[in-house]
Amino acid sequence: MASHLEIDQFLAGVERRAFKHAMFALQDHHNALDVVQNAMLKLVERYAGKPAAELPLLFQRILQNCIHDHFRRAKVRDFWVRLVSPLQERDEENPETLETLSANLESQWAETPEQGASSHQHLAIIEAALIELPPRQREAFLLRYWEELDVAETAAVMGCSEGSVKTHCFRAVNALAARLKKKGITL
């Protein structure tokens, strides 16, 4: 059974990456924080009795479930809002797509002339490339390479086969490489 200190240390080590995970998926600062908070609460309230070694896998599964739940709730909410809202046509005139969001992210740093702007530009381009990936590819890439889960653990978190994880990761790496090459970035 994990002690409170162990859970505290684990969460302290993972919370920033969890926030970035949620940001890549949700593209909203407040929603990302909400999702991370829900994941933390669920881990502590329901799985505090588990051994400390199991916490990383459990937390990633909870976090991904919280992100999916957020999308499900948003989908239901959007359905009812669109059904009753007279502003539907106005919303459709200015759709905020992933392309515009990632372009905004890149331009946020592209205009910085200060020293070190180059690395920030690289980061912004990498983050934009990650945002543009299909969600399952991004999820597989981040879990496999950032969270350093093995293929079986990534498959368990994503609820798919190990073969699917390998395919998602392969495609994600290729897509990222192509995108960065197009922007003239070499790592």
Add this chain to the structure above:
Amino acid sequence: MNDEEFAHSITATLNQATRELGTPVTSRLSEMRRHALAAGRDQHRNGHGVLVWTHDHPWITLIMAVCIGVAGWAGFQRQYTDNGEVDIQLLTDDLPPQAYADGDFATWLKSHGR
């Protein structure tokens, strides 16, 4: 550079980005962590473990509730049947039912060993 090396170069850049998160976000994350741990301690202290368990295992809880309900209903039925048999014996006996409520009659039965 192979796929693994490329991926790790990307994640190294992402790690740098997490280190450079603004203070508002990092302090909010710390606050959320403390809140979650406090909620866990409160739950443990207040003994809400059974409620959490029932929430996590709704089907087992439902089956247990149904079993308890069926057992209670069967017990009630058996008691009702036993009472009915006693009532029938009382009504078909030569002795009037009022005699059983009579304290003197009970004393007389004990004293005569009946």
